[in-house]
Amino acid sequence: MMKSLLMLLLFCHTASPDKYYLNMNVLLSSGIPNVHEYVGMDIFQGVSIFYFDNSMERERVFLDWVKDLIKNKTHEWEEYIKGCMDYFHTLKADTTSFNQNSSQSEGGYIIQQSISCTWDDETDQINGHSRYGNNGEDFIAFDMMTWVALDAQAETIKKEWDANESRNTFWKNFIKAACFDALKKYYSFGKSYVNRKELPSVSLLQKTPSSPVRCHATGFYPDKGLIFWRKDGEEIHEGVEHGNILPNQDESFQMSVDLEMSSIPSEDWMRYDCMFELPGVENVIIMKLDKDVIESNYKEPGILGKEVNLSEISIIVTAVMAILIVIVLAVLGFMTHKKTMLNGKKLKQLTKLKLSSYL
Incomplete structure (x- = not known):
């Protein structure tokens, strides 16, 4: 159950009207059973590229064309993954105040961040955002210009982050440079895969x-x-x-x-x-x-309110018929036996009459 929830949280905000898009997703948690403290996944055009968590020595790669990318861009890939792993400490420090005034944080919390960049290869237009979620709800987002509070509890954090111009400049450059660079690499190696069309x-x-x-x-x-x-x-x-x-x-x-x-x-x-x-x-x-x-897989209500399917009904009917046959045979046997007894009794009576007449 928790694994399914985790995957749904990582896939949040992946849809985009633009031609190509990349979501760099990370998740931070504490006090949640069966969920790792730090999890990351890149999703290109709705396709999972890789997955890692803080218990793994190496990231898990899903597709052959991503393996080809790693083989051809080994040094760049290793630097990228190292940056993803190291970001754990930054994310933890940036979101410390998210749950301070939240009753939902009692007993544990989940914070997710989706860094997204979009690219139209015809106009070469680049756009994107950085969005944070808090316990499954949208919390605060950066729209390439300023921070937007998506929750009332994020208003104080918005003012604090907007006052830090270097922070806003960093995220704007990161989306237009680092995120877009990763998107272009995924596009160059995986465009034939993600441009395929399959009917269901x-x-x-x-x-x-x-x-x-x-x-x-x-x-x-x-x-x-x-x-x-x-x-x-x-x-x-x-x-x-x-x-x-x-x-x-x-x-x-x-x-x-x-x-x-x-x-x-x-x-x-x-x-x-x-x-x-x-x-x-x-x-x-x-x-x-x-x-x-x-x-x-519907089952018709059966005997005594128990639900039975057609095979169970067949078994019950067969059993009932067998019981009826046994009863009928028993009745016929009893009647035959009784008739035999009556005939024997009459025979004895006739024999006695003949003997008495003879005597």
């Missing part, structure tokens, strides 16, 4: 017969996919609830959209479908709203 597998899911039907797409890339419900070929919004785009462990993405079924008559189901499309790809995926293709 799409399925229809439903928890219970009265639950919304979920159209779930997983395995698409990049994270620009669109998914929606249609009626008679037209997109609908009423009774529809969209989920967020989430990362998969293989660097692809997943998303879903739910359709409320309570007001849709069964005879109208075939008028509805779910459509997924990926910008730049001609092919689209369409799933008809069909009971036969909906996947569910």
